[in-house]
Amino acid sequence: MENIVQYYKSAFDSEWFWLLVALIVADLLLGNVMAWTQKIYTSKKGISGFIKHFGILISVTLVLPLIQAISKNEVIAISVIMYLCYLYLISILETLGKMGYPIPSFLKDRLTQVVESKLNIEITDVSDSEIKADVKTELNTRKDDIK
Numbered sequence: 001m002e003n004i005v006q007y008y009k010s011a012f013d014s015e016w017f018w019l020l021v022a023l024i025v026a027d028l029l030l031g032n033v034m035a036w037t038q039k040i041y042t043s044k045k046g047i048s049g050f051i052k053h054f055g056i057l058i059s060v061t062l063v064l065p066l067i068q069a070i071s072k073n074e075v076i077a078i079s080v081i082m083y084l085c086y087l088y089l090i091s092i093l094e095t096l097g098k099m100g101y102p103i104p105s106f107l108k109d110r111l112t113q114v115v116e117s118k119l120n121i122e123i124t125d126v127s128d129s130e131i132k133a134d135v136k137t138e139l140n141t142r143k144d145d146i147k
Contacts, residue, residue, distance in 0.1 A: 011065045016081045023088035030095045
């Protein structure tokens, strides 16, 4: 039992954990700022976003130290946190692009690749042709926002 408590304490000492917390807060704040400035803010979306981000943070806080305790290896836990940091960085860059801030071309190209791969995955997962067209339109809009 003491071992598990020690893993939970060490999770809060990790720079990666605090980087993830900072990125979650930045993404949440930027999303709200973008919604307010573009006058598309709704309380439903705001609450939904907060719950999603808070859920991810709670999951990371509760589950990753357990994984570390069970596997006796922090590489898996840190890898998951690094991947989540990567996803949040992409989200922040997408939001900045939607707000009209310039994004360096090498990052813009990478974001376009990510959105295109997401477009291909989500479209192949949908069978109804009307829904497929809606998904394609939505993801193409996201792709255009990056450009």
